[in-house]
Amino acid sequence: MKKQDIRILLVDDEPDILEILKYNLSSEGYQVSTAKNGVEGVEKAKKKKPHLIILDVMMPEMDGIEACEKIRHTDGLQDTIITFLTARGEDYSQVAGFDAGADDYITKPIKPKVLVSKVKSLLRRLKEKEDPQPEIKKVGKIVINREEYKVVNDGKEIILPRKEFELLSLLTSKPDKVFKREVILDKVWGQEVVVGGRTIDVHIRKLREKIGDHHFKTVKGVGYKFVL
């Protein structure tokens, strides 16, 4: 994921702090939203689905800990990284914060450089999560071994050519998910190559022959999906 695609939400009741943090993170290229209390923070979190939320502990309306709990229990925000801002020495809030589901905390006073490097390190987790194709993957009776570029289906070993392997690998990375043709082209062929319209079909056909027809479902007008 690129920096511009990363959304950060800042929640603090002090406009000055909000502005400083926003400036520093925006300069780094992140997309930054702000909220000035817990209530607004929860709302914006639901709407914007940020990747990272920086939450002040002490706030009017709804404090950071309560807000954090609310956010954690919202659908689609479980994977969001939440970090608290706390005054140095406020030990209690750190403990309570971790209880509420925080990932980290930053102590005030905030030094911009520290903030930025902390944010980067927190976001590194996201990046690692993004699409780490495992070396060996099991999908039903199919074992995909990326290291050796081979596939074992129901005990039988199959050697697949590269394109077929990548295509299978992509489709099985999320069974049942429909991969649009554009996405398949992007991930398997790359944007540098422009291939004809029937190319994907042909490769799908080969996979169907080798792995089994029923695993590859066509969704007309959209793309293909792998089913178990």
Place this chain on the structure above:
Amino acid sequence: MKKQDIRILLVDDEPDILEILKYNLSSEGYQVSTAKNGVEGVEKAKKKKPHLIILDVMMPEMDGIEACEKIRHTDGLQDTIITFLTARGEDYSQVAGFDAGADDYITKPIKPKVLVSKVKSLLRRLKEKEDPQPEIKKVGKIVINREEYKVVNDGKEIILPRKEFELLSLLTSKPDKVFKREVILDKVWGQEVVVGGRTIDVHIRKLREKIGDHHFKTVKGVGYKFVL
């Protein structure tokens, strides 16, 4: 957004390249402006607020990287997509480019087909930002799963063809809201296609068959609405 409404800004100091790129992108239906150096590029970016900027790295007056930074820090241009043109092998400029806030880069020599496909893929992000349909949506007993392109109604799985899926998706995006026929045509069919007057009715009928009659209410003279 329609293709005709998408503005692209090309910045390069070689008139020939400018012309070729402009020709190819214009043929695709985009609105294309050009600038012949960094200074002019930044000016035009501010004035035209393009959605996508294609920026040559090597230019007199102000190089692409500096221009990119300037553009990134301009109000209202944070969301603009910026992509660089670099000579193959200029690794340094790619790195510096990403630091400056670029989203992508295209290597010279430029193949028109590659350019167009890259532009399309970059602009797809814009579209997704525009009206982000949630991947999975629950409306009463109906679950609409955009990722798998399937609908589960009261536990039963239903596969819908694309138009029906999009129509259902639109109507359920705001239950009880009446969607005028013109709006439905616009969103599901697009403004380029012209279809007959009974087409929507037929599709509504199929949805009624598959999902349940009572969910789709006709508002005579206006359109249709989805009710729970």
Place this chain on the structure above:
DNA sequence: GCCCTATGTTATAAAATTGTTATGATCAAC
């Protein structure tokens, strides 16, 4: 109640999309 218009319904035709096969190009290994 009657008429008129908007919508519902169905069958069928048209269009769009995908499946299949054969063939030639490309690339890497030898």
Place this chain on the structure above:
DNA sequence: GTTGATCATAACAATTTTATAACATAGGGC
């Protein structure tokens, strides 16, 4: 350079989706 495998493409077939036309029906205004 030759060989064999992989890959892309074209041409056609098969399939599914979508549009249309033609007629039926329903509901509001008079």
